[in-house]
Amino acid sequence: MRRLAWLVGLAMAAVAGLAVARASTSAIAAQEPQTRPTFRATTDVVAVDVSVRDGRRAITGLTAPDFRLTDNGVPQTITDVSYGRLPIDVSVVLDVSDSVTGPLLDQLRTAIRQLMSDMGADDRLRLIHFNMRVARVVDLTNDASAVDRAITQVRAGGGSSIYDAAAVALVSASAAPADRRQLIVLFSDGNDSTSFSTPRSLLQVAQRTNASMTFVLPDTLVTFTTRIAVSSQAMRLAPYERVARETGGAIYRSSQNLTPTFRRALEEFRSSYVLHFTPQGVERSGDHVLDVTVPRDDGYTIRARRGYFGG
Amino acid sequence: MLTAPDAERLPSAILRRVDDVRELYEAASAHPRVAGEARLREAWLLHRAARHAEALALLEPPTPAPGAPVDPVVAYLGHLFRGRVLDTLDRPADAAAAFREALAIAPAAQSARIGLMTVLLRQGDRRGAELQAEAVQVPASSIDPFWLYWIGDYRHYPAMVQQLREHVR
Numbered sequence: 288m289r290r291l292a293w294l295v296g297l298a299m300a301a302v303a304g305l306a307v308a309r310a311s312t313s314a315i316a317a318q319e320p321q322t323r324p325t326f327r328a329t330t331d332v333v334a335v336d337v338s339v340r341d342g343r344r345a346i347t348g349l350t351a352p353d354f355r356l357t358d359n360g361v362p363q364t365i366t367d368v369s370y371g372r373l374p375i376d377v378s379v380v381l382d383v384s385d386s387v388t389g390p391l392l393d394q395l396r397t398a399i400r401q402l403m404s405d406m407g408a409d410d411r412l413r414l415i416h417f418n419m420r421v422a423r424v425v426d427l428t429n430d431a432s433a434v435d436r437a438i439t440q441v442r443a444g445g446g447s448s449i450y451d452a453a454a455v456a457l458v459s460a461s462a463a464p465a466d467r468r469q470l471i472v473l474f475s476d477g478n479d480s481t482s483f484s485t486p487r488s489l490l491q492v493a494q495r496t497n498a499s500m501t502f503v504l505p506d507t508l509v510t511f512t513t514r515i516a517v518s519s520q521a522m523r524l525a526p527y528e529r530v531a532r533e534t535g536g537a538i539y540r541s542s543q544n545l546t547p548t549f550r551r552a553l554e555e556f557r558s559s560y561v562l563h564f565t566p567q568g569v570e571r572s573g574d575h576v577l578d579v580t581v582p583r584d585d586g587y588t589i590r591a592r593r594g595y596f597g598g
Numbered sequence: 599m600l601t602a603p604d605a606e607r608l609p610s611a612i613l614r615r616v617d618d619v620r621e622l623y624e625a626a627s628a629h630p631r632v633a634g635e636a637r638l639r640e641a642w643l644l645h646r647a648a649r650h651a652e653a654l655a656l657l658e659p660p661t662p663a664p665g666a667p668v669d670p671v672v673a674y675l676g677h678l679f680r681g682r683v684l685d686t687l688d689r690p691a692d693a694a695a696a697f698r699e700a701l702a703i704a705p706a707a708q709s710a711r712i713g714l715m716t717v718l719l720r721q722g723d724r725r726g727a728e729l730q731a732e733a734v735q736v737p738a739s740s741i742d743p744f745w746l747y748w749i750g751d752y753r754h755y756p757a758m759v760q761q762l763r764e765h766v767r
Binding site for chain 2: 415419420421422423424446448451454455458459461462481482483484488491492495496598
């Protein structure tokens with residue numbers, strides 16, 4: 288019923304909006320944005336976020352010789368390893384569609400406030416909302432009060448363009464300077480309804496951008512009991528799993544209390560390594576498949592970006 | 599009702615009946631008032647059935663019949679879908695041009711800008727892609743015609759209600 292309500296509202300609003308288009312059937316000049324910094328992506332030096340864990344415990348103290356990294360199957364020399372040195376930009380991408388209301392919305396507000404307080408002095412947070420439309424409400428900042436004001440004003444309603452929001456966040460995050468790490472945390476109920484992006488196009492964007500993307504999805508999808516519903520759930524999760532895997536991110540499931548989940552996403556990203564290397568013995572352009580291992584112990588769980596695209 | 603782009607490919611049960619549905623759309627195309635929208639929906643169905651060349655043939659040229667009313671939603675979606683089909687056919691420059699034509703009709707529409715952003719990124723134009731991502735995030739209150747595609751002719755309901763009221767008087 289809620290879905291029907293917003294559909295009818297959408298149709299009514301559209302008629303009003305398109306009356307303007309009818310009145311001016313000639314082209315309305317497209318408004319292009321003006322300035323933004325350039326992308327940091329380069330194949331001269333490649334930076335790879337690598338999480339090494341034993342269960343949930345971060346493995347610390349590793350140095351370059353502890354890692355083995357191949358680019359398109361060719362072993363590479365790791366020139367620098369950093370751990371905890373680089374500041375972090377966190378893009379929080381929030382589903383504010385009509386399925387995210389009431390206590391869930393309150394939990395989100397609390398979780399973001401806590402996340403903001405957990406961040407380091409040089410870390411920054413960007414807040415992006417989406418229902419059908421994707422909108423940035425706070426650009427990168429360490430001003431907790433600005434973030435607090437924004438999340439207090441959040442109102443939920445409408446459909447859900449998850450793939451579009453994820454794609455936009457990935458492209459925006461990749462514009463950051465090379466000396467800052469980029470984490471995107473996207474919260475949604477997992478049901479895309481209005482994106483123009485498809486799972487495939489989102490994956491293409493993920494492969495050509497630099498940020499690590501983590502999804503926080505509520506447990507509600509796992510409450511299905513029939514075989515068909517479980518299959519449907521697996522299909523719905525698959526696009527997020529692919530993007531998370533490709534970017535070295537993760538998927539966390541939580542409905543009970545979102546605050547620890549958001550904190551865990553930040554903490555696991557913070558307690559990961561950044562490996563730098565200059566590709567040798569491979570073509571610069573095209574798709575590059577990365578493989579990172581820690582040969583001294585196969586029991587570790589290693590999470591790293593699967594590849595990059597050389598322009 | 600098909601729910602939007604939840605899946606890129608149609609379920610096999612629907613794929614088996616694509617030609618049946620196509621016949622119905624072609625019958626609808628005989629009516630000038632809805633011919634444009636019928637072709638558009640037929641094209642999108644064929645695209646989703648991976649029959650891209652046939653879809654493209656239906657989407658160009660989008661010239662309305664003389665005297666036929668211009669529906670901005672149909673005009674926008676025609677360019678948008680052409681962009682998607684051209685992109686699928688690995689014609690990124692043509693796809694980008696189609697998305698720009700859609701944006702000329704509805705500059706604040708998210709769908710065409712997302713399509714353009716993705717094509718530019720795949721072409722290696724990172725700066726161009728980022729400019730589109732920035733534009734998407736500017737708050738806007740207008741409705742993206744793509745969001746209307748899935749709710750059929752709802753956009754005509756207020757006019758229909760108004761007509762009914764006038765008949766009753």
